[in-house]
Amino acid sequence: MTPAPLSPPWDVHRLPSAAGKSFLVTGGNAGIGYFVAEQLAATGAVVVLGCRDRGRAGAAMAAIRSRVPAARLRHLPLDLADLASVRGVADGLGLDRLDAVVHNAGVALDDPPRRTTEDGHELMFGVNHLGHVALTRALAPLLSAAPAARIVTVGSFAARSERLDPDDLQSLRDYRPSRTYGRSKLAQMSFAFELDRRLRARGSTLLSVVAHPGGALDSLTPPRPGVHAASRGTRLRALPAGLLLQGKDAGAWPIVRAVLDPRVRGGQLWGPRAFGLRGAPRLEPARAHMTDPAVAGHLWDASCDGAGVEAHLGLL
Numbered sequence: 001m002t003p004a005p006l007s008p009p010w011d012v013h014r015l016p017s018a019a020g021k022s023f024l025v026t027g028g029n030a031g032i033g034y035f036v037a038e039q040l041a042a043t044g045a046v047v048v049l050g051c052r053d054r055g056r057a058g059a060a061m062a063a064i065r066s067r068v069p070a071a072r073l074r075h076l077p078l079d080l081a082d083l084a085s086v087r088g089v090a091d092g093l094g095l096d097r098l099d100a101v102v103h104n105a106g107v108a109l110d111d112p113p114r115r116t117t118e119d120g121h122e123l124m125f126g127v128n129h130l131g132h133v134a135l136t137r138a139l140a141p142l143l144s145a146a147p148a149a150r151i152v153t154v155g156s157f158a159a160r161s162e163r164l165d166p167d168d169l170q171s172l173r174d175y176r177p178s179r180t181y182g183r184s185k186l187a188q189m190s191f192a193f194e195l196d197r198r199l200r201a202r203g204s205t206l207l208s209v210v211a212h213p214g215g216a217l218d219s220l221t222p223p224r225p226g227v228h229a230a231s232r233g234t235r236l237r238a239l240p241a242g243l244l245l246q247g248k249d250a251g252a253w254p255i256v257r258a259v260l261d262p263r264v265r266g267g268q269l270w271g272p273r274a275f276g277l278r279g280a281p282r283l284e285p286a287r288a289h290m291t292d293p294a295v296a297g298h299l300w301d302a303s304c305d306g307a308g309v310e311a312h313l314g315l316l
């Protein structure tokens with residue numbers, strides 16, 4: 001018997017065809033999300049950019065089409081800070097199934113004061129985490145209609161050094177912007193790992209995967225007219241940082257792999273190869289505090305309550 005051929009190593013520049021599939025990328029108009037959308041568009045899939053500003057979405061779609069003329073793109077108006085609007089968002093998609101959603105959009109504040117969403121949630125926890133919980137619920141029927149859909153959550157290095165305080169998830173007592181950001185990313189990751197455990201327990205074909213971009217700087221990112229420009233001076237000054245960090249085009253690689261690679265499994269964490277900061281995607285071990293079921297169990301209930309959705313998310 002001839003042995004099965006080994007699958008070739010993953011090549012970020014030679015992605016498999018995904019013709020016939022459809023993917024939604026939140027925050028697909030800028031930064032890492034833009035490059036995730038651009039790279040996925042080249043696979044032949046329908047790519048939906050979930051973004052809050054029609055003009056920025058249009059500019060991103062024009063930039064993608066200038067590089068991928070056959071790109072099949074749509075814009076879904078999406079403001080993750082407005083939970084009521086997120087709940088009805090699937091109606092505007094015009095799709096009968098969704099093969100993957102990438103929970104990429106995010107906000108990272110540098111300075112106090114503590115800010116809140118329309119719904120009264122701390123802004124970073126509200127947009128990065130609760131907005132995506134509400135979105136998962138809204139998309140549940142479309143994700144369930146695909147044979148083996150994926151929910152890809154974009155995590156962060158910043159979550160490594162943080163811990164969730166179950167009594168202060170909204171940073172009312174302890175608000176320090178960078179730490180509150182790190183905790184919002186940890187909440188996203190912890191929830192995503194718990195979602196995968198619950199999906200596996202039900203024998204679901206849906207996968208929940210976490211991927212992170214390492215350290216991805218605008219100043220190391222190639223220009224895209226109408227979307228991103230960095231002056232020559234800025235790019236030159238950033239060159240030393242390029243030894244350790246990367247551009248947002250490369251930051252997209254682990255996320256795109258988590259969407260496309262048939263070898264990816266639910267509950268996995270993907271990130272860049274070199275110190276988790278730059279380079280080609282590789283599988284990483286998740287830290288124990290990210291996968292603690294006791295922490296995640298409390299977070300689950302608080303998150304579904306905060307997002308105003310049922311604990312079964314329409315998936316369990």
Ligand SMILES: NC(=O)c1ccc[n+]([C@@H]2O[C@H](COP(=O)([O-])OP(=O)(O)OC[C@H]3O[C@@H](n4cnc5c(N)ncnc54)[C@H](OP(=O)(O)O)[C@@H]3O)[C@@H](O)[C@H]2O)c1
Nearest residue numbers: 027030031032078079080081104105106154155156215216
């Ligand atoms: N860059 C890094 O080194 C790094 C490291 C670890 C993790 N990450 C994660 O990677 C993801 C993307 O980061 P990035 O660096 O590409 O950020 P970015 O360039 O600031 O882009 C953020 C995206 O999120 C969107 N967004 C913000 N608030 C939103 C809302 N209320 N509703 C809908 N969309 C909203 C933005 O839309 P607008 O254009 O409308 O503002 C934009 O498209 C984030 O989840 C971030 O936490 C980044």
